[in-house]
Amino acid sequence: MLGVNAAAQGGPNDGIAKRVAPCMTCHGKEGRAANDGYYPRIAGKPAGYLYNQLLNFRDGRRQQYPLMVYMVQHLSDDYLHEMAGFFADQHLPYPSPQAVGASAATLERGRHLATKGDPGRKLPACIACHGNALTGVAPAIPGLLGLPRDYINSQFGAWREGTRRAAAPDCMAEITRQLSTEDISAVSAWLSAQPVPADAVPVRSLPDKPPIACGSVPQ
DSSP: OTTHHHHHTSOTTSOHHHHTGGGHHHHOGGGOOOTTSSSOOOTTSOHHHHHHHHHHHHTTSBOSOHHHHHHHTTOOHHHHHHHHHHHHTOOOOOOOOOOOOOOHHHHHHHHHHHHTOBGGGTBOOTHHHHOTTSSOBTTTBOOOTTOOHHHHHHHHHHHHHTSBOOSSSOHHHHHHHTOOHHHHHHHHHHHHHSOOOTTOOOBSOOSSOOSSOOTTSOO
C-alpha cells in the first residue's frame, strides 16, 4: 500500500480509485492479486472484513507487515471505510488455482477439516463460519478461496505467534491453537487448490448460528 498516506492528502475532488492506486502495487490491479504470490486478494472481500483488517493494522493488532502499519497509522475511520468499500465493490474473475503438490491423503485431511471440522476436538469446520461455498459472509467474514497457500500458512503462523490478532474474542487465534502443523498444512493445501465459482460473492447470512463467537463479527 505504498504511498497511501500521501494519497490520502489529495484534494476533495480526487477519486477514491486514484487515491487507493498505491494499494495495487502489492495487492495487484484492482486488488485482484495473482494466485501464485504472497499478497492476498482484497477485491470482492466483504467491506466490513476489509475495514476490520485496516483497523487492526492501524491500531497494532496486526504487526507482521510493518509497511501496512506505517501506511495506515494516520488514516481516519472514515477513510478506512472508503477504502474498504472501494475494494469490496471490485467483483472480478479469479484465475485457476495453482498446483499445490500435496499428497491425496493431505488434501483429504484438509477437505475434512474445512468441511467437517473435528468434533472430538471441538474444532469447527471452516464452512461453519466462512459459508458453505467458502466465499465469505457479509459484512465481515472473508472468503477463503483464491488465496495462495503460502499466504494461508503465514496467517496461521501469525495467529499462533500473536503477530496477528483481532478484536476479542479472537476466534481464529483460538482455533489456530488447536491445529497441529500437519492440520494447517493440509487445510492450506486443500483451500488453495479449490477453484473459485464464477459467481463467487459473499453470502448475506449463514444458515446456522456460528459455532464460536468472534469479536470482529457483528452478532
